[in-house]
Amino acid sequence: MDTSMNFMDAIISLAKRRGFIFPGSEIYGGLANSWDYGPLGVELKNNIKTEWWKRFVHSRTDMVGIDAALLMNPKVWEASGHLKNFTDPLVECKKCHERFRADQIDIKKLCPKCGAEGMFTEAKQFNLMLKTFLGPAEEQANTVYFRPETAQAMFVNFKNILETTRKRLPFGIAQIGKAFRNEITPGNFIFRTREFEQMEIEYFIEEKEWEKQFEHWLEEMKKWIKHLGISEKNVHYAEIPDGERAHYSKRTIDIEYEFPFGRKELYGLAYRGDYDLKQHMDSSGVDLRYTDPDDPKNKFLPHVIEPSLGVDRTLLAVMLEHYHEEDVPTIKKEGLSSDSAFVATSAKETALAKEEGDEKRVVMRFPKWLAPIKVAILPLSKKEELSKVAKPLYEKLSESFVCEYDETQSIGKRYRRQDEIGTPYCVTVDFDSLNDNSVTIRDRDTMKQERVPIIEIKEILKDKLSQIL
Ligand code: ATP
Numbered sequence: 001m002d003t004s005m006n007f008m009d010a011i012i013s014l015a016k017r018r019g020f021i022f023p024g025s026e027i028y029g030g031l032a033n034s035w036d037y038g039p040l041g042v043e044l045k046n047n048i049k050t051e052w053w054k055r056f057v058h059s060r061t062d063m064v065g066i067d068a069a070l071l072m073n074p075k076v077w078e079a080s081g082h083l084k085n086f087t088d089p090l091v092e093c094k095k096c097h098e099r100f101r102a103d104q105i106d107i108k109k110l111c112p113k114c115g116a117e118g119m120f121t122e123a124k125q126f127n128l129m130l131k132t133f134l135g136p137a138e139e140q141a142n143t144v145y146f147r148p149e150t151a152q153a154m155f156v157n158f159k160n161i162l163e164t165t166r167k168r169l170p171f172g173i174a175q176i177g178k179a180f181r182n183e184i185t186p187g188n189f190i191f192r193t194r195e196f197e198q199m200e201i202e203y204f205i206e207e208k209e210w211e212k213q214f215e216h217w218l219e220e221m222k223k224w225i226k227h228l229g230i231s232e233k234n235v236h237y238a239e240i241p242d243g244e245r246a247h248y249s250k251r252t253i254d255i256e257y258e259f260p261f262g263r264k265e266l267y268g269l270a271y272r273g274d275y276d277l278k279q280h281m282d283s284s285g286v287d288l289r290y291t292d293p294d295d296p297k298n299k300f301l302p303h304v305i306e307p308s309l310g311v312d313r314t315l316l317a318v319m320l321e322h323y324h325e326e327d328v329p330t331i332k333k334e335g336l337s338s339d340s341a342f343v344a345t346s347a348k349e350t351a352l353a354k355e356e357g358d359e360k361r362v363v364m365r366f367p368k369w370l371a372p373i374k375v376a377i378l379p380l381s382k383k384e385e386l387s388k389v390a391k392p393l394y395e396k397l398s399e400s401f402v403c404e405y406d407e408t409q410s411i412g413k414r415y416r417r418q419d420e421i422g423t424p425y426c427v428t429v430d431f432d433s434l435n436d437n438s439v440t441i442r443d444r445d446t447m448k449q450e451r452v453p454i455i456e457i458k459e460i461l462k463d464k465l466s467q468i469l
Contacts, residue, residue, distance in 0.1 A: 008260045011323060022036045023035060044315055048318075052176070056220075064167065064174070065173070065174045071146065076152050079282070079283035087126055096111060096114035132146065151276075175199075190313070202306055229321060230317060248272060255269065260320065266310070267310065270308070318370060328359055328360070361420075371423060373418070375425050377427050377429070386433075390407070425442065
């Protein structure tokens with residue numbers, strides 16, 4: 001457990017140090033369990049969301065997207081059952097007044113915070129919906145709720161989407177967006193927060209196809225997880241047994257990841273029957289049935305398969321998965337003992353800077369498509385002759401890739417910095433570049449360097465970055 005939690009600390013510290021994730025409102029002492037994504041974090045998060053959208057919306061002919069409002073008519077939540085049932089059991093220690101989820105601790109044992117015995121209150125159901133008021137009067141009539149999932153907006157818009165897109169079954173609606181839950185015990189960094197982001201699909205089918213479609217979406221989720229570079233051994237597919245599933249679901253699988261703090265849910269896949277459309281049809285009085293285009297007399301409520309994915313949990317899982325500490329050669333030049341002391345000045349010296357010794361490097365081995373920065377441009381020194389070549393190169397490459405420019409500290413330190421944030425390629429401009437119009441490309445994973453003509457570099461990098469591994 002200790003080493004696991006050290007691992008978690010290493011990730012949190014790297015996230016802050018390098019600009020992936022900062023504590024929310026930090027200069028005011030923070031706001032418990034809120035986090036802000038920094039310059040690298042937002043790139044990583046956008047890469048996840050864009051790839052998901054490309055894969056599940058743009059590359060398929062049976063999917064469309066929406067982007068609905070966060071605040072919805074409270075009747076939505078009444079109909080969906082959230083106002084009544086979206087609860088967790090809450091207990092409070094009468095001694096230290098800490099609150100816990102009764103299903104996450106053993107209430108017969110000691111209080112995890114103060115150690116008091118037998119001091120828990122009776123469990124009461126606590127609703128997780130986050131409330132606010134619309135308009136100037138803070139009264140019951142103006143109460144609205146931030147959505148606790150993106151899913152309901154897809155059911156509520158079912159008719160609009162059907163009429164405007166004329167999709168035929170089976171087809172799906174996808175949405176990426178924020179959701180809010182007043183979690184009793186948020187924590188474990190970005191794993192459980194009160195404000196988070198989801199990527200959800202509601203896939204509408206005929207009832208008779210549900211088993212086949214469930215298998216299809218399970219396979220799709222497995223392929224997505226593989227695409228993220230997450231190893232199969234860290235993922236578990238937990239079938240939720242009868243009695244523990246929602247009453248309308250004939251099959252639900254929790255897809256769990258081996259987080260350092262335990263095996264926990266990463267994603268969910270559920271067969272929801274026609275529960276949601278039925279609830280909304282009954283409550284709103286609007287006919288939400290689908291008309292079979294080949295037999296207009298045949299009207300029915302489609303059934304639904306729901307793959308539900310958390311963006312933040314994906315981001316945490318990929319950071320944990322791809323973080324590696326390795327013993328690697330130090331960049332040394334004969335006679336100089338540390339890489340910080342060595343500043344190469346020519347192509348020959350860059351190549352000669354054999355990575356020797358036994359330094360540790362932290363490297364994020366993100367798949368290339370995930371890496372927040374694709375290319376770092378590193379002039380060997382701050383000298384103007386070099387920046388005259390390196391800066392225009394930075395501008396030119398930035399037209400095609402997310403790039404970073406760094407000219408401070410030794411080249412060894414700069415390579416390590418890029419390794420730590422997972423940059424697949426570093427382009428080094430040295431004094432020989434001024435004569436031979438070539439630069440060095442260094443590969444994050446192999447640490448191998450190759451000399452390439454500046455004129456060809458964009459194409460070479462394009463080719464390298466389009467390779468899957
Ligand atoms: P848990 O059991 O961990 O509370 P859940 O079963 O309530 O999760 P779902 O309602 O299935 O979660 O939500 C779908 C996905 O949204 C989850 O698999 C997870 O990735 C993400 N998610 C849910 N709650 C949170 C949260 N509080 N913080 C971050 N991500 C969340």
